[in-house]
Amino acid sequence: MILEPFQYFSPLSLDEAFEILTEHHGEAKIIAGGQSLIPLMKMGVEMPCIVDIKKIHELKTIELSNDGSGKVSSVRVGALATYNEIERSVPVRRNIPLLAKTASGIGHPLVRNRGTIGGSLSHCDPAADLCATALALDAQICITGPGMKTRVLSARDFFKGPLETDLHNDEILTSVFFPVSNMKMGYDVQKLTLGHGDFPVFIVSVSLHYDGVKFTNAAIALGGVGETAVRASECESLMRGKESITGEDIREVSRLITDRYDPPVSAELSPDYTREMLSVYTGKALRNAVQMVTG
């Protein structure tokens, strides 16, 4: 039994949800898949009003989204898409393979059948798999509020701190846009966990774009090394614009990352080990990503 009593609402539409959120201003907490929220509630964190948005079906869609000219510009992933649905989605696998790969590695299948992208991003754990990958892929977060007022902001601006986002009390994260690139893509995600299926100690998510001559984009996102997931911008600039990325380049980037970022201290792992692993996993992710592009 969860410790503290709470009211439970299950609105059927966004409008109904906003009414409840407004009425219970500041006290209401949205539940999506509940894979982070329910453990928190079991620890005795008080949540007097729970608003379950899972009956709002329009939040489940995953679809290609076109720009004005009819060209596919992004994949829109509804907030309620589960990790399992994202992993299996054809538009995601085809256009945003790093997102599919990340989703397929979250926790274990029982969690993946339940956990959602909207829940993970708005929970905003600094080491969450999807927070790092959303940053690496320059995801745009779509937020809707009362009166269907919608605003869109970058993942970078959305993440504010540990378990803290830009989402206001009366707003709902409704979908996430992932821009589609027509460049050749190289990508990988690597993480350190204590055991298979455990939450990451840290995570490295890498996305490279190659136009046939040079790397036009290089994104490295790190989770678990700070207050939120972060982009290692100073390392990215060492690779962006290059015609090739060599083993020496990768070693330099890995070194720079362990110099600049502090992996978390945990009871189970020594700081030296975790730091060494951050370098090893960054190198591994980059090597795999580069190899996908250059063969």
Place this chain on the structure above:
Amino acid sequence: MEAQTFELKFKLNGKEVNALVDTRETLLDVIRDTFGLTGAKKGCDEAACGACSVLFNGHAVCSCTMLAAEAHGGSIVTVEGLSVNGEPASLQKAFMESDALQCGFCTSGQIIAAASLLDNADRELDDNEIREGMSGNVCRCGAYNKILHAVSETSRKRKAK
């Protein structure tokens, strides 16, 4: 705040059921304590062991990390609901034939996870896919190889059909 209640209605092993539950109750609590189905077990109670696995709308989930209220309007199948006319399903028979358990505490969860994996697969699964697909279900007796055998045999037989 006073305890709050919720008028819960859902399909449990094919039958429409309803109950007045405390909003704080997990699906696992309600299945075991209200409906007396004790196949799903309370192990870790934090989605780390899989002993509480049930099928929710066809997919295995941890019933300990789901509010009972969240199941409203959905369909739940527990291990008790897998048998056909009182006979164990072929997957359950495969567990017996493969000797895929020792103490048996995790077995109902293992079988539910396997059912979800096999029902949602469109082809025969290889050993690595089965290992990954069952990786949320811990067996402290270490019957993993025999569990793998049971699931892999069932997958092969289903494909052969």
